[in-house]
Amino acid sequence: MTEDWDRPEGSWASSAARRRNMQAIRSRDTKPEQLVRKLVHARGLRYRVAAKPLPKVRRTADMVFRPAKVAVFIDGCYWHGCPEHYVPPKTNQGYWSEKVARNMARDRDTDDRLREAGWTVLRFWEHESPEASADRIVLTVASIRGAGDRG
Numbered sequence: 001m002t003e004d005w006d007r008p009e010g011s012w013a014s015s016a017a018r019r020r021n022m023q024a025i026r027s028r029d030t031k032p033e034q035l036v037r038k039l040v041h042a043r044g045l046r047y048r049v050a051a052k053p054l055p056k057v058r059r060t061a062d063m064v065f066r067p068a069k070v071a072v073f074i075d076g077c078y079w080h081g082c083p084e085h086y087v088p089p090k091t092n093q094g095y096w097s098e099k100v101a102r103n104m105a106r107d108r109d110t111d112d113r114l115r116e117a118g119w120t121v122l123r124f125w126e127h128e129s130p131e132a133s134a135d136r137i138v139l140t141v142a143s144i145r146g147a148g149d150r151g
Helices: 016-023 031-042 093-116 130-150
Strands: 048-051 061-065 070-075 120-125
Touching: 031 061, 031 070, 031 130, 070 093, 070 130, 093 120, 120 130
Parallel strands: 070 120
Antiparallel strands: 048 061, 061 070
């Protein structure tokens, strides 16, 4: 793009091309999410997609098993600060590093709120095996449902 691009007031983008690129990034229905959902669904579990586990809190989980009170998050390595794969940005470092730090703090706050409300929180990184993630989800939900049947 041209260098004389005027950044809109308050824009975080360093160029028009960067702005388009960042706006195209999905916040839901990512490939890792879809793979895990497909595997969990094939194993017979049903769930809500991109749902709010706590109605009064404006945060959504990637998968919600409401009766079992299990919330699943599949976090992107860049956006959530993966200790193995996060690479600090080369441009506009202050903004993006702060953004990722805020995301990480929000993730911890979300986990705390859900646990306080009696939910089980499962978090996976996008690089983790979809099969292993699905296995853990199925086992966790089955375990909670089984425990409820005995009580």
